[in-house]
Amino acid sequence: MTRFVERHPAWALIVIIAIALALWLIFAVWPPGLEDAIGRKRVFLNAVFNGITLGGLYFLVASGFTLIFGLMRNVNLAHGSLYLFGGYVGYAISASTGSWILSFIIAFILTALVGVLLQVIVFRRMEGQDLRQTMVTIGLSIVFADLMLWACGGDFYQIQTPNWLIGPIELPLITAIKSSGEPVYLRYPLVRLVIFAASVVIGVAMWLALNRTRMGMIIRAGVDDRDILAATGVRIQVVFVLVFALGAGLAGIAGVVGGTFQSLSPGEDIRFLLASLVVVIVGGMGSIPGAALGALIIGLAEQLGSVYIPTYAIVVTFLIMVVVLALRPQGLLARR
C-alpha cells in the first residue's frame, strides 16, 4: 500500500479523492442542485447497492473459475453450465423440502461431484494440453445445456425466497429530508444484503484458507509452479480434484443465489460464463482478490449504467474490458 503511494503519488491522490467523493455521495444529504443534475439520491444509492450485491454474485461464479484456471491452467468454459446445474438442483431441493439453506448445501455437493467427475474422467486425460481442454469444455457446455433443456425445459424457475427474507428493510442511510424535516431512510431488499454478506464471508474464508492453511499453501505453490510442487512429493492430482470440486461447488452455490434473486432458464449458463470471463479478465486471471475487484467493478458498471445511460448500458461492461486489456492486459490485480 505505502509502496504504491510512494511510486504513484498522483494516482494515489486521484484514488483517495474518488473514494472520498463516493463516500460523500453515499452518506451526505444531497444539496438540491445535485438532485436536479443527476436525479434523486434514492436511485443512486439503490444503483450502488445493486451493483455491489450483483458484484457479490459475480464474485461467487468467477472465484471458482479463476481458482481452477490459476492452478490447472484450464479455461473451464463449462463453468456456466455448472452454475445453471447448481441452480436447477437448488430449485428442485427447495421446491421439494421447502428449505432454502438445504438447497445451498445439496447444490454445492452435487456440483462439486460433477466437478470431480469432470476432472477425473475428462481433464486428467489431457493434462497440460490447454487448447484441447478448452475445446472439450466448450463441447461439454453445449452438451450440458441441451441435457438441462431436455430435463428442465425452457421454463423459468425461481427459487422461493424464504419468508423471513422477503421485502425491504430500512438502512441508516438518509436519501432525502422531507419538508417537515423528517429524514427518509433508504429501503433495500433484505435478501440481496444477506446474499452479499454471504459472498463476503465466502470470499474471506477462501482468502484465509488460501493464505493460512497448509492446503492453501500447497495450492498457492501449485499456482506458482506446478511441476516443482509435484516433484516435492505432493499428490498433485488430489489437489487438482479438490480445487476443481471447490470451484464447481462455488458455481453451484452461485446458481442457487442467482435463482433466488433473478431466475433460471436456458441461456443463463452462457450469460454467467461471459460475466465471469469479463470479471477475471478485468481482475486478472487466477487471482482471487482480482476476481473480487473485477466483480465489483462489473456489477457497479452494469447497474449504474442501466440507470444513468440505459441505452449504452450493455456496452459499458465491454468498454471496461477493452480499456483494461489495452492498458493492463494481465488484469488489474494479476501478479504476472
Add this chain to the structure above:
Amino acid sequence: MSKCSVGLIALSSLLLSGAAIAQEKIRVGVTATLEGTYTVLGEDGMRGHQTALNVLGKKVGDKELEFIVASTDATPDSAVRAVRKLIEQDKVQILLSPLSGDEGIAVKNFAKTHPELTFVNAASGAQEATYVDPAPNFFRYNMDGAQWQVGLGKYAYETKGYRKIATVGEDYSFIYTQVFGLVLEFCGAGGQVTNRQWVPLGTKDFASVIAALPDDVDAIYLGLGGADAVNFLNQYQQAGGKAHLMGGSIMIDQTILSSKGNAKNALIGTIAASGQADTWEDPGWQKFVKAYQDAFPPNKRFPSPSLLATNYYDSTMALILALREVNGDLSSNQAKFKAALAKIEIDAPNGKIKLDANRQAIGTNFVTEVVDDGKGALFSKVVKVIPNVNQTLGYDPAVFAKIGLPSRSVPECKKY
C-alpha cells in the same frame, strides 16, 4: 470397400425416396423462439401450432403438409438465419415465421428477396412489419402491438381513474408498438405519461430499474415478456413494490401468469389488453382451449393457451384453409395461394380475422383484468371486447401517418 458401397446404396435410396416424397408433400418452414429470453413463448407457440394440426389435419387435397421447425432467439439476425436455412437447405415453399417483433421486420424485408415464396407471419407484432413498405408476399393474421392495446388507455382513465402513469418496457419494436397504442389512447383521453423507461431485452437485474420507478404516478405500465417479466416481478416483490400495475399483451399472459414461484401474485388485479382473454365465454374460444388442453398433458402446457399459442393456431389455420381453397396449387409463383390468403376470413378462436390492403389483420381486442381462480392459478378475465380493430386504430389514415412510427419517444403524449 463393401461398407462404403452399402453406404452409397443407402444414401442413394434415401435421396431417391426423398425425391419421390417431395412430389406429394408441401414443405412448410416454421420458426419459433426456442432459445433465449422468449423460450417459453416459442414453446407455447409451437403448442398452438400443433393444436391447429390436430384440429385441421395435415392433408391438403391429395398432398400432405410437412413442417420443418427452426429455432430463433428473438433477434432479427437469428430469424433471418433460420428462414434462410429453411429456404436454402430444407427447400420449404411456405414460411410460418416469425414470433417476435424485430424478427418480423427483418423477415418482412427478407421476404422481398424471395417474391416467389409465401410468408405467413406466425406471431410477431411490430407495427412496421406491415405498415411501412409492406412485402406483397407477407401476410399477418394477428394484430400488431398497438391494436392489442386498444381499449386499455380509456379503461385505465375512465374506469380506474388513473391520471398519471409511467411505463417500463423492453427496448425493441414490439414493445414500442404496444406503448404507442397505449399512449395514444391514454393521452387522448386526457391522461399523462410522465416517464418511459426502456430496458434491453434479456435484462436480468431489474433492481436499479425498480428503484428508478417514479412514486408520484397512479400506475406503472409493464411492457415486458418472458424471462424479463418473471425477473422483474420477482425483484419487484423483494423490493416491496406496491404500485398499481398495468400490463402489455405478453406481460399479462399465461407465459407469465403460470410461471413458478409467487412473485406473479403482484399481478392480481392488474389491467391489461390483448388479442385474447383466458376466461372468454365464446364457444369458439372455449373449444380451442379444450383442444389445447387435450393435446398435451397438464405438466407440458399452461392451464390455458397463451397469446402465442393462439397466434400460431390462427396463422396455421389461415395457411391450411387457404391452401385447401386452392387445392394445394402452388404453381406460377404461388399466385393462387397468395390471392386466397389475402381474401380469406378466418373464424379464429379469438374472434373473426380478415386482412386489410397491407395484408394486416383486422380483429377483435380484449381488455382484461387478472384474477385468481381460488386455487392459486391466475387468469385474465374479460372486461371489454372490442371488435373490428384495424391497424390505424380507428384514426383517419392521414392523421395516423402524422403521428410517426413507434419508437422510444413516439408518440408524444397529446391528443392527435
